[in-house]
Amino acid sequence: xxxxxxxxxxxxxxxxxxxxxxxxFLFLKLAQGEPRHPIxxxxxxxxxxxxxxxxxxxxxxxxxxxxxxxxxxxxRYILHGAMVPLLIPICAHALxxxxxxxxxxxxxxxxxxxxxxxxxxxxKLKALDYAGITRFIADTDLTPKWVGHLMPVLSVLPTIVLIxxxxxxxxxxxxxELTLSGLLMLVFSGxxxxxxxxxxxxxxxxxxxxxxxxxxxxxxxxxx
Numbered sequence: 001x002x003x004x005x006x007x008x009x010x011x012x013x014x015x016x017x018x019x020x021x022x023x024x025f026l027f028l029k030l031a032q033g034e035p036r037h038p039i040x041x042x043x044x045x046x047x048x049x050x051x052x053x054x055x056x057x058x059x060x061x062x063x064x065x066x067x068x069x070x071x072x073x074x075x076r077y078i079l080h081g082a083m084v085p086l087l088i089p090i091c092a093h094a095l096x097x098x099x100x101x102x103x104x105x106x107x108x109x110x111x112x113x114x115x116x117x118x119x120x121x122x123x124k125l126k127a128l129d130y131a132g133i134t135r136f137i138a139d140t141d142l143t144p145k146w147v148g149h150l151m152p153v154l155s156v157l158p159t160i161v162l163i164x165x166x167x168x169x170x171x172x173x174x175x176x177e178l179t180l181s182g183l184l185m186l187v188f189s190g191x192x193x194x195x196x197x198x199x200x201x202x203x204x205x206x207x208x209x210x211x212x213x214x215x216x217x218x219x220x221x222x223x224x
Contacts, residue, residue: 009131009203010061013054016210020051023213030220039093039223042086043216049083050209052076057206060133070125073136077123080155081116085109087158091165094178094219116154122147130199159185177219184211 027044031037056072063069092105124142127134140148159182166179188208192201 010058010133012203013058013061013133013206016206017051017054017058019210020047020054020213023047023217024051026217027220037093037223039090040220042090042093043213043220045086046083046090046216047213049079050213052079054206057133057135057202060135064134065127065129069134070127070136073125074121074123076136077120077138078117079120081118081120081151082113084155084158085112085116087162088112090216091161091178094169094175095165112154112158115150119147119150119154131203135202175219175222177215177222181212181215181219184208184215 024044024047027040027047030040031044053076056069056076059072060069086109088109089102089105092102097105122144124139125136126139126142128137138148138151162178163182163186166176166182170176170179185205185208188211189201189205191204192198197204
């Protein structure tokens with residue numbers, strides 16, 4: 001099964017990019033219908049970042065180790081750092097937090113996003129060919145050590161917040177979507193290390209992100 005996915009990896013990436021693009025516009029449409037509720041707009045931001053990520057990885061099947069692909073790859077890490085913290089205000093609004101809490105969450109999100117952008121901008125990249133694509137990953141020899149330690153924290157923290165928020169929401173309102181979205185992210189990101197397929201971790205994680213966004217859409221559509 002894994003080998004089949006790897007052979008079709010370029011096609012899978014382009015399919016993911018197409019789904020993210022569709023979700024991006026669907027979230028924007030919901031945001032226009034609910035101008036006072038920012039959840040669809042925040043979800044659109046996350047979908048945009050994931051779409052860009054999938055597009056650049058898909059281009060790796062054609063561009064190879066080129067200056068253009070390297071240039072396009074830097075925003076992948078910067079957008080990741082900026083967009084992942086958006087999971088936190090999504091949770092706050094889903095729980096109907098009061099204005100004081102929302103203000104505090106907004107400040108915390110801005111700080112985490114700025115930290116994520118700065119961290120992403122400090123990464124030094126190197127080309128890696130695998131599964132029919134070339135992607136630029138962090139060069140651990142050239143990237144500052146603190147970046148390598150901080151990036152996983154900035155990714156995992158909002159995911160944990162999402163799961164905890166989802167559990168509360170499930171208990172209070174019977175809404176399980178956010179719990180499932182967070183669990184998919186966490187479980188799929190751990191499949192690679194748990195099974196010894198470390199090289200495929202990036203692809204497993206992308207399936208988890210896709211599942212997260214689909215559950216986001218189900219949640220947002222239900223609240224329309």
